[in-house]
Amino acid sequence: MIKELTCITCPMGCQLTVVDKNDDGNFEVTGNTCKRGPKYAINELTNPTRVIPTTVVVRNAMLPRLPVKTAEPIPKGKIFDAMKVINQVVVDAPIKSGDIIIENLLGLGINVVSTKTMAKC
Amino acid sequence: MIYDVVILGGGPAGLSAAVEAKKDGAENVLILERDRELGGILNQCIHNGFGLHTFNEELTGPEYAERYIHQVTDLGIPYLLNTMVLDLTDNGDLKTIHVINEEDGYTVIQSKAVILTMGCRERTSGAIGIPGYRPSGVFTAGTVQRYINMEGYMPGKEVVILGSGDIGLIMARRMTLEGAHVNAVCELMPYSNGLVRNIVQCLDDYDIPLKLSHTITFIHGKDRIEGVSVSQVDEKMKVIPGTEEYIPCDTLLLSVGLIPENEITRNAGVEMDDRTNGSVVGELRQTSIPGVFACGNVVHVHDLVDFVSEEAVLAGKGAAKYVKGTLDTNVTFTTVNGNGISYVVPQQVAMKNVEENVTFYMRVRQVFKDRVVNAYIGDQLVATKKEKKLLPAEMVNFKIAKELLAQYPAGEIRFVVEEAKK
Numbered sequence: 001m002i003k004e005l006t007c008i009t010c011p012m013g014c015q016l017t018v019v020d021k022n023d024d025g026n027f028e029v030t031g032n033t034c035k036r037g038p039k040y041a042i043n044e045l046t047n048p049t050r051v052i053p054t055t056v057v058v059r060n061a062m063l064p065r066l067p068v069k070t071a072e073p074i075p076k077g078k079i080f081d082a083m084k085v086i087n088q089v090v091v092d093a094p095i096k097s098g099d100i101i102i103e104n105l106l107g108l109g110i111n112v113v114s115t116k117t118m119a120k121c
Numbered sequence: 122m123i124y125d126v127v128i129l130g131g132g133p134a135g136l137s138a139a140v141e142a143k144k145d146g147a148e149n150v151l152i153l154e155r156d157r158e159l160g161g162i163l164n165q166c167i168h169n170g171f172g173l174h175t176f177n178e179e180l181t182g183p184e185y186a187e188r189y190i191h192q193v194t195d196l197g198i199p200y201l202l203n204t205m206v207l208d209l210t211d212n213g214d215l216k217t218i219h220v221i222n223e224e225d226g227y228t229v230i231q232s233k234a235v236i237l238t239m240g241c242r243e244r245t246s247g248a249i250g251i252p253g254y255r256p257s258g259v260f261t262a263g264t265v266q267r268y269i270n271m272e273g274y275m276p277g278k279e280v281v282i283l284g285s286g287d288i289g290l291i292m293a294r295r296m297t298l299e300g301a302h303v304n305a306v307c308e309l310m311p312y313s314n315g316l317v318r319n320i321v322q323c324l325d326d327y328d329i330p331l332k333l334s335h336t337i338t339f340i341h342g343k344d345r346i347e348g349v350s351v352s353q354v355d356e357k358m359k360v361i362p363g364t365e366e367y368i369p370c371d372t373l374l375l376s377v378g379l380i381p382e383n384e385i386t387r388n389a390g391v392e393m394d395d396r397t398n399g400s401v402v403g404e405l406r407q408t409s410i411p412g413v414f415a416c417g418n419v420v421h422v423h424d425l426v427d428f429v430s431e432e433a434v435l436a437g438k439g440a441a442k443y444v445k446g447t448l449d450t451n452v453t454f455t456t457v458n459g460n461g462i463s464y465v466v467p468q469q470v471a472m473k474n475v476e477e478n479v480t481f482y483m484r485v486r487q488v489f490k491d492r493v494v495n496a497y498i499g500d501q502l503v504a505t506k507k508e509k510k511l512l513p514a515e516m517v518n519f520k521i522a523k524e525l526l527a528q529y530p531a532g533e534i535r536f537v538v539e540e541a542k543k
Contacts, residue, residue, distance in 0.1 A: 006321045010173040011425055013317035015509070050322065053168045053181050054298060055270055062157060064273040067167035067183050076326065083298050097187055115167065116183035 005044055009036040016041045049073035053115070054086055056101060061093035061118040068101050072110045081106055093120040124149045124232035126440045127218055129206050129385065132161020134417025135238035136189035137430040141437025142236070143196045147444050151230070152193070152200035153220060159193070159200060160186030161240060163426065165267045168291055170318075174427035185426060209235060209389045211410050234440040237386055237400070237408075237415035238433065241379040241422055243288075249377050251283075253340030256347075262288040262376040266295070275299055277372025281349050282306040283337050285313040285320075287424070287514075289376025294323035303327070304368050307335040307351055309358060312488050314378075314514045316424060337373070338365060346373055379422045386415065396464035397421040403452065403469040404479050405439025406432065411450065414440050421466050421482065424516050428482065442474065449473035454498070454526065454534045461485050461538025462494070463513070470534070472527060479526065481519045483536055485511040493541045494519060498529045511538065 001023050007014040016031045018041045027045065029038035043049060051073045058066035074082055082105055091101060095118045102112035125147040128135045131154030143150050158164065163171070166182030173179055176188065193200065204222040211217075218230040243261040258277060260268075266288060268274040278301050282289045285308040293303045306324060311334050313320055324331050332351065338360055339350035353364035381399045392401045392409035399420040400408045406416045416436035417429045442448040453472040456465040465483040483494070489511040496504045496519065503526065506519045519536070526534075 006317050008318040008322045010179075011170065011316050011318055011515075013321075013515075050326070051169050051179070052298070055167065055273070057273065063271050065271055067181060067270060069167075069169060069181055079298070087299075097184060115181040116164075117187060 003045065005041055007032060007037045007040050009040045010034075018042070018045060048076045050076055050079065052079060052082055052086075054083065056086060056089040056091055058095065058118060059090065059092045060120050061095070062121055063118070066091060066095055066101075066118055067115045068112050069115050070105060070110055071113045074105065074108055074110055078106055078108065086112060093118045122149065123215065124151050124230065125444045126150045126234045126236060127216070127230060127232035128152045128236045128238055129209070129218070130154065130161065130238035130240060130417075130419070131156070131159040131200055131202075132238060132240050132417065133163055133186065133189065133426050133429045134240065134419070134433040134436075135161070135236070136186070136193055137433035138236045138238055138414075138416055138437040138440070139198050140189065140192045140196060141434045142441045143198055143437075145438055145441030147234070147441040150198050151232070152198060153204050153206055153218070153230075154200060154202050155205045157202055159190050159202070162263070165263070165270050166291075167270045168295070171426050174425070175430055182426075189430070206385060209385050209413075211389060211413070214412075216412060234412045234414065234443050236406075236436050236440050237413065237419050238417050238436075239382045239385065239419045241381045241418040244375070244378040244380060246375055249375070251337050251340055253350075254343050256340065256342040256345050258342070258346035258371055259340065259373045260375070262286070262292045262374045265372075265374055266292055269295060269299060275301070277370075278302065279370045280304065280372045280374060281337075281351075281368055281370045282374045282376060284308060284376035284378070285315045285331060286376035286378060287315040287319050289374060290315045290319040290323040292374055292376070293329050294327060297327045297329065301372075303329045304370060305330045305332050305351070307332045307337060309334070309336045309354060311356070312512065312514075316514060317512075336360070340373065341367075346371060349373060379418065381419045381422065383419060386419070389413065391415075394464065394468060396458065397466060399466075401468045402466060403439075403471055403474075404435070404467050405442065405448065405471075405474050406436035406467070407439050407443070407448065412443055414443075421464065423482075424514065428516065428518070431480075432482070439474070453531050454529075456481065457533045457535040458483075459497075459535045459537035461487070461489065461492075461511075462536045465536050470526070472523070475523045475526075478520050478522045481521065481534075481536065483517045483519060485513055485517065485538055488512055489538055491541060492538050495537050495539050496521060497535045497537065498526075498532050501529070503529070503534070507541065
């Protein structure tokens, strides 16, 4: 098996080639310019994941939305289920960047955290 | 009170410039910001991918901004919010900044040095002249980004995006996550104007088609947009008859380029560069007016905030040197856009101000594969930068060591895209 991928770990966008000679999961990755490339490529072929940046409703802050993200990447197949859960959350200011907004999202063991400090006003 | 350095704009460039100016010995530094909070456009860029170069971790826009806001507050740098700069005038050793805000009304601030960090704004539907009606439902991508991410409004459900700039790509994903259906992203050019990683993670991940060499030839709907006609274009960007396709939609997003916001700069009489739509700058981002510096998207539109912060450090250093009277004004080199290069920043280099190297930021005119960018002084090849692929959407950072440049007395540094020598 040979697969071509664009690495999305950073804005460099390296073109990666993944070869699995005997189709036994021994991946050989080339085209990367840093060590994050092979990790991304293997992950992308076995269990693709993404960090989800989105917002939740916040009350008593300068603006009605608080930006949040999953603290770790979650499986791609769970993205829309995650959005459903995140979109039901309402929080109250004050909030600090890094505060946990949802614990253990969808039982994945991954938290949703705030990415902005919002004062009460 | 007379300030040492006043910074016009509290976005990523302004924050980083302020921090550097203060660290380098400018005592009275002030940031002027027209919005309600510091951070600029980063506040609406809630997606991740910022800071990999600067902090070696992947941050969202607001997180990246907070890192710098903390540095500003830790250094005790004052800032005025909700404050609009109306005009900048040069009175030789002192610059006068005319500002207005609700608390103080119209005020005049005086400073020895000024750093221009006003950023850029989006090109609108008026700027690209799409035929058809002018209904509601047509937005610039950045406006919708602010509506959704900060104000909490969802402007529509059936979306078409014109232009494949990064904000358009990011918004294709964002609107999909929030339940909208993005029909297509249409791009006039045969290549994308966004980063490859954004094509992958924003379009491919959600099966959103990218129609290259396609443009919108008509906007339908009188009160609210009802659909768009999309046609293919040939290599001369002329519409190919018979390729027209009707796509129903209730929302059209435009991601068709950014323009540096330079009204204050032009009024002040700063020399401009037609290619960048920003000011002509030196290695420490000094402009043609002594004591006026500029950095970030107001100088040239960057792809990555990390490079904005990096450039702003230079302007901060420059302003501090100017205030201390140690900035050299003798220009050694000017830069020239050779074959394949659309612009180079900085346009001038005063070698005495250079510490270890000069990073030249540039863009290529078209997609090139297996070429190099060469820097020449006269007919001498000074340095070569190898790139597997050169894309207009991806800025080239070409670092040249001081000792290499110092071998030449003065002249023009010409950057050219050429075949790689084997």
